[in-house]
Amino acid sequence: MPKEDKPHVALLASPGLGHLIPIMELGKRMVTHHDFHVTVFFIASDQASTTSLLKSPKLENLDIVALPPVNISGLIDPNAQLVEKLLVIMRESLPSLRSSISSMKFRPSALIVDLFGADAFEIAEEFGMLRYVFNTTNAYCLAVIFHLSGIDDKFISEHHVKGQEPLEIPGCKSLSFRDTLDSLRDIDCIDRPKFNGNKMTNSHGILINTWEDLESSTIEALRDNNYLGTLLNVPIYPIGPLVRQDGNQVLDKQVKLWLDDQPIESVIYVSFGSGGTLSAKQLTELAWGLEQSQQRFIWVVRSPSNNALGTYFTIGENDGDGTPDYLPQGFFTRTKDIGLVIPMWAPQAQILSHPSVGGFFSHCGWNSTLESIMNGVPMIAWPLYAEQKMNAAMLTEDLEIAVRSEVSSTDEVVGRAEIEKMVRTIMVDKEGEAMKIRVKELKNSAEKALNKGGSSFNSLSQVAKDCMHHLLA
Structure with missing residues (x-):
């Protein structure tokens, strides 16, 4: 199928190998298993490990575009938490992303961002694109983020941060203070996960790098309106595990x-x-x-x-x-x-x-x-x-x-x-x-989930069908 006739999806990765690797693997899988044209956007970096990752053999119909580096030194406290830095970097990259998409001959019909890129949805809306979030971590982390979006900051501060009490997650195991997110250990930062959760509800779906059998009860809680489903109010698609395939790389x-x-x-x-x-x-x-x-x-x-x-x-x-x-x-x-x-x-x-x-x-x-x-x-x-x-x-x-x-x-x-x-x-x-x-x-x-007919294969197939329908609409 000629490139112009394929559904075209843009993927946006925030800085860090932990985000870029699963984004790249998602792009490869959409190309090889679902016949997509994929463009991966990432923030340019001189890191040797990032360069090595991007040197992997090129797939036909997988384009990689580097957005210019962003200098945030005058925009945020140098001692700010990592989450805050990533959110600012992604926000400041929006003009470059908008310009790049605008100049494309065949514009994407969908934009998939990771947890820190939801601000880019404004660009997707401008160009009439479907909007998806790719949660590159597990379903439980997503459950925590969405549960926080429905709780008062004062309650979190008094009971979980100061009181170090477990955080009860509807339909899921409780979150002990020992294992809590870094941002929930800092009273001044407890709104960051909530901000992400609220942004993600403005999407057509959330992809998760997990599979049904690994986190069945948590995934069910995310879908069930008696637990967390009403907070999400968007479909979720467990499509993992997507891990780096290093067959091209030779061990020292x-x-x-x-x-x-x-x-x-x-x-x-x-x-x-x-x-x-x-x-x-x-x-x-x-x-x-x-x-x-x-x-x-x-x-x-x-x-x-x-x-x-x-x-x-x-x-x-x-x-x-x-x-x-x-x-x-x-x-x-x-x-x-x-x-x-x-x-x-x-x-x-x-x-x-x-x-x-x-x-x-x-x-x-x-x-x-x-x-x-x-x-x-x-x-x-x-x-x-x-x-x-x-x-x-x-x-x-x-x-x-x-x-x-x-x-x-x-x-x-x-x-x-x-x-x-x-x-x-x-x-x-x-x-x-x-x-x-x-x-x-x-x-x-x-492996069963990823194989044709498996739960993760079928989840990503549904996303692919939705993108194709949007292209033809």
Whole structure:
């Protein structure tokens, strides 16, 4: 079918690999499985990891457009929360987006944005486009956001923020203060999630990077008018799990040779996502814990920082060459036979898919969580920011495919003994064996959802049909 006859959809990604990766995967799936023409818009960045992602082999009918970088230094407090920064960046990018869409020969019939891009709906309305939100995290996070939009700020402040009481979510499990969103720990920022929720109701539907069997009760609560359905008042489409397919990327020769030499499921992969960092003291304890566990490991390590998302906007930039000097003296000598340390960044999807990897020490970003499930790998949950604490609770309490520290990994230093215990639980103990069985069952469930006729395939097919009908109307 000629490009001009295909339904054309525009996707808008906010900054950060955690947002760009699922947007890209959604675009690829719409092209390859539903015969769409897709244009992906993203905010230009010099980050090496973003550049690497966008260098992947080009698909016919998948166009990638970089919007000019945005300087927000004079528009927002430099110490503002990440959510606030992302909202401002996306707002300031609207003129460039409008200009780009206006100049297209074949304009899109629909615009799909992530959670931070709903301001762009004004542009979609100008050009008569359908409007969709792609929630790149899970259904439970969406349920929390919409529940907040129906609650008075004073109630949230008094009971959840100050009183640290659980937040009761209709039809879903309650949200403990320990696992709450970062913005709900700050009284001055509790309106941010509510703002997003209110914006999302001005859409034709919400796509979610999850699948029916993984979060059946939460998805039902989002649809049921007796629970959260009246707050949403728009259709929801679980279309996941959409994870990065790295078949085009080649593992570094040293990394591949090292992994090839290890026994099956004997290595724990340690990485805290595209932006996560640890303090110097915590890095030291983690190093000792890995060493004392006597388990094989591959560790993506970054310079210490007291800001948990210290490299969110700089991931992939040079962190120096050679051996990191901030790890314990003699660490590399003592662990040379069982460990491999990689500075800054590694091709995570390929490492997790290697047969020698049997555990994932993770920050619990939703992309990483889905990649771990899709490779049948149990986890050590080490949440750092955003909704990651909620993800950690789901992994440990609901899905039972992860272990987690008794103390908060963001508020306190987790000691080497506890780290050693968690590693051995995943890699050696019977509890870890049971988790491996459960996560492989989830992998099978996910693959079934994505296959033709599966729940996620059918959900995205419905969105595709709606876009086609709008094009022909």
